[in-house]
Amino acid sequence: MEELSRQHWLHDLLSSVEVGIVVLDRDFKVEVWNQFMENHSNLRPSQIVGKSLFQHFPEIEQDWLMLKAEPVFNLKSPVFLIWEQRPYLFKFGCNRPITSELDVMYQNVTLFPLSSLTGNVERMCMLVYDVTDQASSRLNIEGLNNQLTEMSRVDGLTQLYNRRYWQERFQSLYRLAKRRESANIAVMLDIDHFKAVNDNYGHQAGDKVIQTLAQIIKKQVRETDLAGRYGGEEFAIILADASGDGAMQVAERIRKAAEATEVTHDGQSIRFTVSLGLAEFSSAFANEMQWLDIADQALYEAKENGRNQAILRTR
Numbered sequence: 001m002e003e004l005s006r007q008h009w010l011h012d013l014l015s016s017v018e019v020g021i022v023v024l025d026r027d028f029k030v031e032v033w034n035q036f037m038e039n040h041s042n043l044r045p046s047q048i049v050g051k052s053l054f055q056h057f058p059e060i061e062q063d064w065l066m067l068k069a070e071p072v073f074n075l076k077s078p079v080f081l082i083w084e085q086r087p088y089l090f091k092f093g094c095n096r097p098i099t100s101e102l103d104v105m106y107q108n109v110t111l112f113p114l115s116s117l118t119g120n121v122e123r124m125c126m127l128v129y130d131v132t133d134q135a136s137s138r139l140n141i142e143g144l145n146n147q148l149t150e151m152s153r154v155d156g157l158t159q160l161y162n163r164r165y166w167q168e169r170f171q172s173l174y175r176l177a178k179r180r181e182s183a184n185i186a187v188m189l190d191i192d193h194f195k196a197v198n199d200n201y202g203h204q205a206g207d208k209v210i211q212t213l214a215q216i217i218k219k220q221v222r223e224t225d226l227a228g229r230y231g232g233e234e235f236a237i238i239l240a241d242a243s244g245d246g247a248m249q250v251a252e253r254i255r256k257a258a259e260a261t262e263v264t265h266d267g268q269s270i271r272f273t274v275s276l277g278l279a280e281f282s283s284a285f286a287n288e289m290q291w292l293d294i295a296d297q298a299l300y301e302a303k304e305n306g307r308n309q310a311i312l313r314t315r
């Protein structure tokens with residue numbers, strides 16, 4: 001009688017805890033499946049007890065879990081599976097539509113040995129903790145941090161890299177080019193007579209022209225190129241793996257697209273042109289600024305020559 005009552009409250013205990021409790025034998029056959037597991041998997045104990053765990057949960061990699069559980073059976077030591085390494089063991093849905101953006105239940109899982117009276121470990125217990133809230137807030141913080149990092153790198157007006165970050169990336173790109181002797185071209189680009197745009201149409205109209213040009217640049221360069229807003233109406237681009245001819249084609253495309261673009265502001269139509277200075281990379285440069293300086297000299301020459309043109313300085 002006493003034993004029966006003990007089993008009864010033990011059953012109540014297993015049913016009411018907000019933790020998944022699973023007992024598995026050495027073959028990973030289920031012996032205990034508590035209410036928490038039933039609620040989240042929609043599998044009653046009668047459907048899974050006596051069956052292999054892997055039969056019902058194909059998302060669990062059999063080899064991986066068996067390897068993880070080895071110390072439990074062989075060394076009698078517990079094993080912890082944490083969500084940072086694998087978000088979950090069982091693919092359960094998450095029923096927190098408001099508090100969480102995650103649609104699966106994140107889990108921490110503990111595996112520990114269950115010894116028999118003789119001290120042998122023939123079973124292990126698996127505790128499954130729902131850590132979705134904890135994971136969600138951590139991931140949100142990480143997301144915010146990534147957003148802040150991104151914001152500190154990007155220029156607000158154009159969404160291109162700002163000068164500080166562009167310079168940082170340029171420096172590492174320069175070192176790489178020097179080591180590999182790869183063909184890269186530095187481009188300095190500047191809007192022609194931009195002061196007149198501001199003077200004639202106002203600063204906001206000027207901003208719109210800068211934004212429009214940034215869009216043109218983004219469209220014309222590759223993912224692997226490095227484009228940034230270097231100053232007010234000045235942009236710097238590194239064209240990666242580009243020959244002089246190839247780079248001149250990109251420069252011409254940008255120049256022509258700018259020339260053909262009409263920016264409207266307050267009902268007024270604004271036209272603009274750009275000048276570009278290009279410099280081939282040379283391993284003879286002492287530092288990256290020498291390279292950029294040559295692109296700047298080419299830009300100056302393009303301005304002197306009458307603007308709305310691109311000039312390339314070869315090695």
Ligand SMILES: Nc1nc2c(ncn2[C@@H]2O[C@H](COP(=O)(O)OP(=O)(O)OP(=O)(O)O)[C@@H](O)[C@H]2O)c(=O)[nH]1
Nearest residue numbers: 190191192193194195196198203204206207232233
């Ligand atoms: N609207 C706007 N204007 C800016 C911004 N940054 C710089 N400027 C203006 O850009 C103009 C740059 O003029 P300059 O450097 O004299 O050159 P420019 O008129 O473009 O003439 P050239 O480059 O010789 O063809 C100045 O009037 C700056 O005030 C900005 O973010 N927005």
